[in-house]
Amino acid sequence: GGDDGSGGGGALKLGFFPNITHATALVGVKNGIYAKHLGVKPEVKTFNAGPAAVESLFAKGVDATYVGPNPAINAWAKSKGKAIKIIAGAASGGVALVVRPGIDSLDDLKGKKIATPQKGNTQDVALRHHLKSKGLTTDLSGGGDVKIIPQENSVTLQTFASGQIDGAWVPEPFVSRLVLESKGKVLLDEKTLWPNGQFVITHLVVRKDFADENPDVVRKLLTAHVEATEYINANKTAAAQAANEQLGELTGKKLKPNVLDATFKNVTFTNDPISSSLLEGAKHAQDVGLLEPVDLTGIYDLTTLNQLLSSQGKAQVKAS
Amino acid sequence: MTQATTQAAQSRTAAAVRLDGVSKAFGSGAGALLALDKVSLDVAPGEFVCLLGASGCGKSTLLNLVSALDRPSAGTIDTGDARVALMFQEPALFPWQTVTGNIELALKMRGVPRSERRSRAAELLGLVHLEGFAKKRPHQLSGGMRQRVALARALALTVDETDSGRGTLLLMDEPFGALDAMTRDLLHDEIERIWRERGLTVLFVTHNVREAVRLGDRVVLLSSRPGRVVEEFEVPMPRPRRIDSTEVSTLAATITDRLRAEVSRHGS
Amino acid sequence: MTQATTQAAQSRTAAAVRLDGVSKAFGSGAGALLALDKVSLDVAPGEFVCLLGASGCGKSTLLNLVSALDRPSAGTIDTGDARVALMFQEPALFPWQTVTGNIELALKMRGVPRSERRSRAAELLGLVHLEGFAKKRPHQLSGGMRQRVALARALALTVDETDSGRGTLLLMDEPFGALDAMTRDLLHDEIERIWRERGLTVLFVTHNVREAVRLGDRVVLLSSRPGRVVEEFEVPMPRPRRIDSTEVSTLAATITDRLRAEVSRHGS
Amino acid sequence: MAPDVAKARPDLDRQLAGLDALELAGNTRRDRRTRVWSSTWPKLGALALALGIWQALVWAEWKPEYVFPGPGEVFPKLWDRVQDGSMAETFATTMQRALIGFAISVVVGGLIGAAVAQFRVLRAAIGSLITGLQTLPSIVWLPFAVLLYGTTEQAIMFVVVLGAAPSIANGLISGVDYTPPILLRAGKVMGLRGVNYYRHLLLPATLPAFVTGLKQGWAFAWRSLMAGELIVNFGRASLGAQLGSDRDVNDAPGLIATMIVILCIGVLVDLAFGAADRALRNRWGLNTD
Amino acid sequence: MAPDVAKARPDLDRQLAGLDALELAGNTRRDRRTRVWSSTWPKLGALALALGIWQALVWAEWKPEYVFPGPGEVFPKLWDRVQDGSMAETFATTMQRALIGFAISVVVGGLIGAAVAQFRVLRAAIGSLITGLQTLPSIVWLPFAVLLYGTTEQAIMFVVVLGAAPSIANGLISGVDYTPPILLRAGKVMGLRGVNYYRHLLLPATLPAFVTGLKQGWAFAWRSLMAGELIVNFGRASLGAQLGSDRDVNDAPGLIATMIVILCIGVLVDLAFGAADRALRNRWGLNTD
Ligand SMILES: Nc1ncnc2c1ncn2[C@@H]1O[C@H](COP(=O)(O)OP(=O)(O)OP(=O)(O)O)[C@@H](O)[C@H]1O
Ligand SMILES: Nc1ncnc2c1ncn2[C@@H]1O[C@H](COP(=O)(O)OP(=O)(O)OP(=O)(O)O)[C@@H](O)[C@H]1O
Numbered sequence A: 001g002g003d004d005g006s007g008g009g010g011a012l013k014l015g016f017f018p019n020i021t022h023a024t025a026l027v028g029v030k031n032g033i034y035a036k037h038l039g040v041k042p043e044v045k046t047f048n049a050g051p052a053a054v055e056s057l058f059a060k061g062v063d064a065t066y067v068g069p070n071p072a073i074n075a076w077a078k079s080k081g082k083a084i085k086i087i088a089g090a091a092s093g094g095v096a097l098v099v100r101p102g103i104d105s106l107d108d109l110k111g112k113k114i115a116t117p118q119k120g121n122t123q124d125v126a127l128r129h130h131l132k133s134k135g136l137t138t139d140l141s142g143g144g145d146v147k148i149i150p151q152e153n154s155v156t157l158q159t160f161a162s163g164q165i166d167g168a169w170v171p172e173p174f175v176s177r178l179v180l181e182s183k184g185k186v187l188l189d190e191k192t193l194w195p196n197g198q199f200v201i202t203h204l205v206v207r208k209d210f211a212d213e214n215p216d217v218v219r220k221l222l223t224a225h226v227e228a229t230e231y232i233n234a235n236k237t238a239a240a241q242a243a244n245e246q247l248g249e250l251t252g253k254k255l256k257p258n259v260l261d262a263t264f265k266n267v268t269f270t271n272d273p274i275s276s277s278l279l280e281g282a283k284h285a286q287d288v289g290l291l292e293p294v295d296l297t298g299i300y301d302l303t304t305l306n307q308l309l310s311s312q313g314k315a316q317v318k319a320s
Numbered sequence B, C: 001m002t003q004a005t006t007q008a009a010q011s012r013t014a015a016a017v018r019l020d021g022v023s024k025a026f027g028s029g030a031g032a033l034l035a036l037d038k039v040s041l042d043v044a045p046g047e048f049v050c051l052l053g054a055s056g057c058g059k060s061t062l063l064n065l066v067s068a069l070d071r072p073s074a075g076t077i078d079t080g081d082a083r084v085a086l087m088f089q090e091p092a093l094f095p096w097q098t099v100t101g102n103i104e105l106a107l108k109m110r111g112v113p114r115s116e117r118r119s120r121a122a123e124l125l126g127l128v129h130l131e132g133f134a135k136k137r138p139h140q141l142s143g144g145m146r147q148r149v150a151l152a153r154a155l156a157l158t159v160d161e162t163d164s165g166r167g168t169l170l171l172m173d174e175p176f177g178a179l180d181a182m183t184r185d186l187l188h189d190e191i192e193r194i195w196r197e198r199g200l201t202v203l204f205v206t207h208n209v210r211e212a213v214r215l216g217d218r219v220v221l222l223s224s225r226p227g228r229v230v231e232e233f234e235v236p237m238p239r240p241r242r243i244d245s246t247e248v249s250t251l252a253a254t255i256t257d258r259l260r261a262e263v264s265r266h267g268s
Numbered sequence D, E: 001m002a003p004d005v006a007k008a009r010p011d012l013d014r015q016l017a018g019l020d021a022l023e024l025a026g027n028t029r030r031d032r033r034t035r036v037w038s039s040t041w042p043k044l045g046a047l048a049l050a051l052g053i054w055q056a057l058v059w060a061e062w063k064p065e066y067v068f069p070g071p072g073e074v075f076p077k078l079w080d081r082v083q084d085g086s087m088a089e090t091f092a093t094t095m096q097r098a099l100i101g102f103a104i105s106v107v108v109g110g111l112i113g114a115a116v117a118q119f120r121v122l123r124a125a126i127g128s129l130i131t132g133l134q135t136l137p138s139i140v141w142l143p144f145a146v147l148l149y150g151t152t153e154q155a156i157m158f159v160v161v162l163g164a165a166p167s168i169a170n171g172l173i174s175g176v177d178y179t180p181p182i183l184l185r186a187g188k189v190m191g192l193r194g195v196n197y198y199r200h201l202l203l204p205a206t207l208p209a210f211v212t213g214l215k216q217g218w219a220f221a222w223r224s225l226m227a228g229e230l231i232v233n234f235g236r237a238s239l240g241a242q243l244g245s246d247r248d249v250n251d252a253p254g255l256i257a258t259m260i261v262i263l264c265i266g267v268l269v270d271l272a273f274g275a276a277d278r279a280l281r282n283r284w285g286l287n288t289d
């Protein structure tokens, strides 16, 4: 079983989540952008969480995948830099702290229960770090001033609706859904915590050995990626529709128009991996004791992307 | 026990068991098998009746019907308010219990207080010559020994410590089939003694005609498939009888001839 | 079948079964039970030997040892290259098979081709007077009928279609215990016929002394727990014998007396 | 002898005819109809009761409707999916996987069970490992499955077999352990060995326990399959994937609709096993009614 | 009669002493030691073999080390966790939940099983539903559990009981179904009814099948617990949560270390059930060796 992943001729195996923060992939697949540049349709695999995507990447089940910053850091750390490279950014923003009405400031959070998607993930770290910087204590087993409860986002929707939690630090589309469906309100948009309001939420990761053996495939993938990003930014409404169509195909359920609009408004699509936010985030994680020290030098390989961008006369991105 | 005897004597007017036109068919349609055909039989309280018949003629079926384990296809069976103690053709011991445990359970069900059970069970085991095997499990016994434990258990069920005053009906299905002649002769005496002491009504299935004559007040002959009552023999000899006495032999010979005729008529 | 007889005759010089100082103990330590104690016994090829002994004296244990189902605690058992057919004390029929299925399986194991099995099984069923019950399952039979099926199965195992020329040893554990006298008498004749025709060596356990004398070339008496060979009786009468003949009765009476002494000496 | 039986038949028939007149009249046909009915109405009753409670809870507004939708929302959803053909597709994919996976499990579990039951060394060595493996949840196996097979059909099969085979093996082992020794001895005396031994003795003797094992194995297989499809999701629409996406998008009516489908399949399969079981017990004479 | 036995004993002892000299010499003690050894060495052998294959695969660089780490990485990791006390904590939490959940399952499953086995209407109504429920993966139940209980211990218990109780009930039911009718008849004749019927007949008669059911129930309970802990993860460190977080950070050595712990618990529990089973079979005389 399994496939060795080499063999340049075969289709690229591309992973992503059926999720608006992965709209680049959704639109790219829907509109045939990848197929156009790769010459064949990519073999698409969807995941519902980063770890599964990384697992599959490790097992050569996919060659490249869109994931969040945290799984990328883990993949890098666990393979001691041998398994992956980040080759482009995809999306920024779209994370917020949503609370129930009546909670108007961070101080009101004392004694309240706040959900995050998963212990030690980007949002979990961000919440813990932010609370810590505001002098509120938390601990890893749900104690302290603010009780942090890691649970799946779909569970969060339920528990928020039935009043078992008081708020959640979550990514889109859950921010919009909590707001629109359960009358939550945004207490804090994570954007406001970052320089320029930019921080990475999705980027494109490729298997290192695949990239080494198939540089041209990676180049074609990146070409498609850049085009998709450009298309989204140029045609917001059409892109949102296309992404939603693809979601419908993959999950059997489209987002409601108002959720879709809100989500698209909150997320920025960019080729820039916003490396500073990744590195800063890792530092935060170490601060709150959720990550062992790790050297991230070399996690980015943006040369191909930058070549492409400059050949198209666009601004280059940098890996700091 | 004297009380039970009086009790039994009092109600001797009515039958302890009354079968009226009892039929039993197994299965239905083409595969049906008529095991018993319009059997009518009265057993008086305190009577000892032996059932004889060829293999497969419906003797066990009859006992199952009387003990209400099966329901007849037609006809009625009346056992009044009597308690029933049945000894199956197989030992049917509980494999998860020791020998004494099997017997003690029966005693418990007849209201014997816990403190007495152990000694009463030992007594019964002595009666069937199985002292020293109380702690064994059924699978550690020989075939004949298992049968004797089953006998002891059935006898335990004839005990009545609840003083209900209800009579007891003891049904036995070839209880001595797997025993040697000597052990069997000894057990004949014991069974007769217990029957008399406790005022039991006994329905006793056997293949041994001498045994039937040795024990019974009356011997009932069943025909082969389907079982019907073909003849009844009163046994007039006084008790205790000896199984190798001439009277027993003579009557046994008569019955055997009758039985032989019956069997050959049906081809078995 | 003539061939088998010749075969048996040829090897009559050596014993078909030779037990030499065979002991069997069950369990160990305080709970141990010595079932057989230094039993030595030779059975000649083609001989019909009956084993007598009180209930629990170790007869079934002996058959299990001879058929290699158990191993002796001490001593040796030699059955040469003979095939063994054993009829257990219980019927031990396969409940998932029909009556004919049980017998056909035995025939199959003895190399009878598929096409003949059905008719051979029907023949055997006829022999035990169970025509018409081929399609029933064991639980639909009476106790005696089950025993007869088990007998038919054991007889099926004495068939040898593979022409191996190996003798067959037929071990029977109280095969007629659950049968009425008439059926039993008929089956005695059949067993004797088959034994003779097929040149079988038979070891036959029974509680019925007359039966032993009716059938055996020799009657071996075992003592009670632990089993030991206490006496052997040659049966000189010519065959066929009648079970109610005076000669049979006389010898049976002698043996019974001897057995009675043995049983009373051991208290059961 | 056959003529004998034939001769006896009319006689018996006549006797039975008499009995029929007494009380067995028309029994067989009516019997069957009554039996079907008497096994159906309790099911219908239970169903009606469950639906009633469900609807009552919804009317009582026990939980907000978008977390706990009523039958009125769920069944139209289910009907939609049936109508647009998506149900047929997911059903087909999943059942195909389930059947193949279960078939493999039966073979693998059967062989392992037979080997472990036969060889004492094997039993001592890996007997307990079999149940041990079973206690590892599918989610743990998946990374390995993915490692071995990538995100492919085989990965799912791997998880399904790992879930189901141990139950099947255990069923067989406990069947062998609880076969009455006298039957094993009878087999030995008859000279049953090798294939004959399995075919004519061990398999039929252990069938009841084996069927119970199969039933449990099916439950494990089905659960593992759902988990596998939920996690290793690569494009093909399937019940597990449907479940996952219903859950991810918090489509409560959809989720319940999918659950109902899964439950129905579970119940139907159990009914099939139940029928097999009843047939077995009838043959063995274990039916006490 | 008792004196009789005492009298007979020395005689028997003497006879046995003779036999002892023949071949039973010192049998009992040596027997036990040999038995323990003969059930231990195959396990050790299997273990050594597994470790050997594992290490060989790692040395052969079958897969990159970060996906398939060797014993040399996994065991130190395990040891670290034992050392820093985190293992003890996760173990304690999980075992506590498992035992409570299993205990509840035994009671619930036992009662349901007894009721369904006894009452024909119930069996017709919900017999198949029991297995049906079992085929719904824990992951489906969790939303409901959360709905009912929030993210609490009870939610986890709910899932565990839903997983395990059906197996236990099914075990009991099949035990009742396969009890030899003659024993049931014997019980009837003895007048066993009510509590006595259960205590002296049905329970012991069904014990073998019940133990098998318990074993399967345990496997389900344990799997459901892992899934529950993995998903309803609220702070308390537990094996399931550990599994989840190992997986979340793609920590292969940690994952395998946790798997080994889970597997060991599974094996140990099975050994316990195995011992119970063997004791049972000894009593029933089903041990053929
Ligand atoms: N459960 C059953 N199903 C079908 N037929 C049965 C069943 N039980 C008994 N029979 C049939 O009923 C008839 C009578 O059986 P029964 O056991 O009463 O005979 P019996 O007189 O006790 O014989 P035996 O002396 O051999 O024990 C037999 O022909 C048997 O085949
Ligand atoms: N598996 C066993 N475990 C312990 N003891 C046993 C076992 N099998 C037989 N015995 C004992 O061995 C002795 C002889 O038993 P066996 O079955 O050989 O007697 P038998 O001569 O066939 O008696 P019966 O005529 O009653 O069938 C008995 O005392 C019995 O308790």
Ligand SMILES: [Mg+2]
Binding pocket: B059, B060, B061, B089, B173, C142, C143, C144
């Ligand atoms: Mg009978």
Ligand SMILES: [Mg+2]
Binding pocket: B142, B143, B144, C059, C060, C061, C089, C173
């Ligand atoms: Mg015996």
